[in-house]
Amino acid sequence: MEGMKGAVLITGASRGIGEATARLLHAKGYRVGLMARDEKRLQALAAELEGALPLPGDVREEGDWARAVAAMEEAFGELSALVNNAGVGVMKPVHELTLEEWRLVLDTNLTGAFLGIRHAVPALLRRGGGTIVNVGSLAGKNPFKGGAAYNASKFGLLGLAGAAMLDLREANIRVVNVLPGSVDTGFAGNTPGQAWKLKPEDVAQAVLCALEMPGHAMVSEIELRPTRPPSGPR
Numbered sequence: 001m002e003g004m005k006g007a008v009l010i011t012g013a014s015r016g017i018g019e020a021t022a023r024l025l026h027a028k029g030y031r032v033g034l035m036a037r038d039e040k041r042l043q044a045l046a047a048e049l050e051g052a053l054p055l056p057g058d059v060r061e062e063g064d065w066a067r068a069v070a071a072m073e074e075a076f077g078e079l080s081a082l083v084n085n086a087g088v089g090v091m092k093p094v095h096e097l098t099l100e101e102w103r104l105v106l107d108t109n110l111t112g113a114f115l116g117i118r119h120a121v122p123a124l125l126r127r128g129g130g131t132i133v134n135v136g137s138l139a140g141k142n143p144f145k146g147g148a149a150y151n152a153s154k155f156g157l158l159g160l161a162g163a164a165m166l167d168l169r170e171a172n173i174r175v176v177n178v179l180p181g182s183v184d185t186g187f188a189g190n191t192p193g194q195a196w197k198l199k200p201e202d203v204a205q206a207v208l209c210a211l212e213m214p215g216h217a218m219v220s221e222i223e224l225r226p227t228r229p230p231s232g233p234r
Contacts, residue, residue, distance in 0.1 A: 006080030009033040014041035016185040018085045020200035033072045059086045059112030065119040079123040084113040085135040094148035109153035129172025138181045174218040176210040181225040
């Protein structure tokens with residue numbers, strides 16, 4: 001592990017992109033807080049990453065956010081960055097979606113990110129600034145069949161993040177969107193193991209890039225695509 005850097009809270013950290021990001025940032029010397037609902041997987045990952053802080057919680061619950069941010073400041077003395085990564089997907093034609101499914105996707109992918117920003121900002125201000133990275137999706141720009149709820153949540157995340165960037169940049173808080181295309185995670189029922197797809201580690205590298213820009217510069221958006229998809233843009 002490299003020399004100690006800032007303290008980063010990562011959501012959806014128990015698997016996929018969140019886990020890959022936690023592993024990479026820890027290896028690069030960041031102190032990491034790991035937030036996810038799957039406490040068993042979270043504790044196992046924290047046991048592997050020396051000094052990592054497991055924070056079982058649900059991004060839809062405001063109380064869980066308050067506890068997570070407070071725990072980061074107590075354990076590490078600061079919160080220097082937030083990686084809003086937690087997400088779910090229910091892929092169905094719009095007329096087949098239930099209200100419960102719609103709410104699950106929007107509450108997790110959009111409201112969860114809002115709550116993260118809302119609770120992280122006071123902590124970032126206390127240290128004089130920091131970075132918020134939102135792991136969105138190219139589905140936030142490109143609708144697809146069966147993606148009504150997921151597209152709505154990711155389009156909404158871009159709007160939220162864009163406004164937040166304008167609200168916060170003068171306070172030395174950078175807001176960055178990382179927008180991957182197809183990632184080999186098994187997300188939303190997709191079959192993992194498709195070699196042409198991006199890997200979670202690829203997205204983690206983009207998050208690291210956003211965090212390590214010089215303090216006077218901000219990459220506001222990173223689009224990430226597979227080099228050679230099987231057919232058409234992905």
